[in-house]
């Protein structure tokens with residue numbers, strides 16, 4: 564089984580790399596710049612690719628012929644909370660976060676679509692922050708909007724790729740202790756990844772384009 568993971572040099576992406584190597588997959592781990600912890604993982608089943616999902620350039624490195632799982636994990640938060648307040652957020656910040664968090668996964672799927680096997684899964688890492696139903700605190704304009712748009716993009720992908728037997732879902736990883744949260748989350752990377760991997764394993768049992776949290780519950784959006 565082949566899996567490709569973006570944003571794999573740290574945080575949840577690195578957690579997915581470790582999880583799927585342990586599960587016996589061949590793993591294509593993508594990094595934007597620094598290889599981080601990947602550099603020290605010299606394993607025959609691990610293939611490194613340089614891929615900045617915020618740019619149109621093709622990835623550097625050999626891609627697998629076929630893919631059984633694609634995890635779009637790369638993402639940015641954008642300016643810290645105050646920088647995304649109504650009176651502070653800039654058009655530049657809105658566009659920068661949208662480019663990486665929403666257009667990034669779209670670029671990756673456009674590039675890899677022809678390699679997805681029948682029965683393959685595409686998992687796009689969104690966030691509950693992108694759920695309108697869950698938004699009671701406002702603010703965080705750039706991140707919320709980009710993650711909401713990613714759920715909508717994932718839904719269209721799910722409909723469009725159903726005929727090819729490809730299942731597409733959006734995931735909410737929980738509030739996880741990574742660099743993005745300044746390690747202030749409620750759960751660790753291993754718990755989040757193990758939960759999301761369970762959801763991914765039964766992606767076909769959800770409505771196409773469903774938005775699912777790491778604990779298997781569906782997120783209303």
Ligand SMILES: NC(=O)c1ccc[n+]([C@@H]2O[C@H](COP(=O)([O-])OP(=O)(O)OC[C@H]3O[C@@H](n4cnc5c(N)ncnc54)[C@H](OP(=O)(O)O)[C@@H]3O)[C@@H](O)[C@H]2O)c1
Pocket residue numbers: 569570571572573574575576594595596597614615616617618635636637638639640663688689690691735736737738739740741742743744748
């Ligand atoms: N942690 C949470 O509680 C939480 C909650 C909800 C959703 N999420 C989502 O889960 C995903 C992973 O988050 P995380 O907590 O692991 O974040 P993280 O620790 O900040 O890691 C982000 C990863 O994305 C990569 N990345 C950023 N911009 C990129 C680009 N243009 N091209 C390719 N890679 C890029 C980073 O690479 P560099 O090292 O090169 O920057 C890094 O590998 C994100 O999509 C995030 O929005 C996280």
